[in-house]
Amino acid sequence: MGFDTAYEAITEEDGDQRWAFGTGFADPLAGVDTAVPDGVDGADLAAYCLMLGDDALIMSHRLQEWLARAPELEEETALANIALDLLGQARLLLTRAGHADGTERTEDDLAYWRGPDEFRNVRLAEVRDADFGGLIARLLVFSTWRLALLDRLRGSADPLLAAIAAKGVQELTYHRDYAAQWLLRLAGGTEYSRERMAAGLAAVAPLTPELFLDSDTERRLAPHVAPRPADLRAEFDAVLATVLGRAGLPWPDGPAEPEPRGVHTAELAEVLDELQNLARAHPGATW
């Protein structure tokens, strides 16, 4: 097979040839009833879906950066799977956001054409991992928090949010176990691996309090459409206490300066530059 036919060999003549990159993927909510239920404010629902969708999109991107850099092939596969689950959740949530606020923006509009100031993810999702221990600490905190959140969302008054959450709970259960088991392995390994694990916890601890801050959107949507973030704290603390108790590592004390959602580190721009530059250089491109 000559080089110039290699691409043709892996694409199909008919239909959508966007398997590798491109905009305009099929709507992941095709055929789903996307009406906003009575009594639910569409703008608030959209803002909320954007928060949860951005958390998943940005976390997924940071996990993808580990591909070809993970310590073993098995871990690379694991991180790719976790990133894919989160990307799937992001696609559904961003699409839901674009329907719910009536703007009919697509997942691509929202992922590729907003600037850092418009992203609503928590800072925990966007920060760079110093090493594998840092990644494990961040993934444990993120997945423990998100699992507690999605588990409560299964009962949301918005049936679509409830359905996305029910699927996400199955996925996050595996993500959290993966991170917790790795934390135990690193904590119980060598003195050096234990040090790196403790350093990873120290890096994510200051970013944790903001996960439990209520925003105006969540106050208006609670309790029927979405839980209040503060109500997730007890479950989060219990899970972390179990894991860290077994590992014999303390939760680091230290100053925390929680920022409301929407305030970002400079590292978000770095994520978005990579995520968005191809789509922006070739608007509407497919290949």
Added chain:
Amino acid sequence: MTTSTLEQELARAREIAAAVPDPELPMLTLGDLGILREVTAGESGVVVWITPTYSGCPALREMSRDVAARLTAAGLGHVQVRTALSPPWSTDWITPAGRRKLAEAGIAPPGPAPRRPDGPVPLTLTPAPSAVRCPACGAADTVRTAAFGATACKDLYRCQVCAEPFEHVKEI
């Protein structure tokens, strides 16, 4: 179209859709996997409802296209493939025939999906001993070597008796 003809058409459409192979587990059909939910009559033709296995399942688009192409080729006119997100797919929906085909292809089929107790989702710090049998030699002495595999729905095992590595469909 009379009611009985419509019913026959829908039954035929269901049969064709159920026979479409899964792109990632090609030994299984959509019917075997249990992701084909319903085939109904819509305003403009047949509507096929499919449930994704995982949120990020990259095969969903392929499947939708295959289903539409096969039904159109069978003369069933304008076909719509729609996503049914609720309730979420569980490996318990894989049929007995599907489980047999997986084992024949060297992939250990899933056991029963975990039953969720009341309260928060349980945390697993020490995985339970493997209950998965080796699809090659049938031995019960197997170990899980990785919690994630080449596709979202599988993890990796090794048989301690015949030493064969194999994939297993993980329970969700």
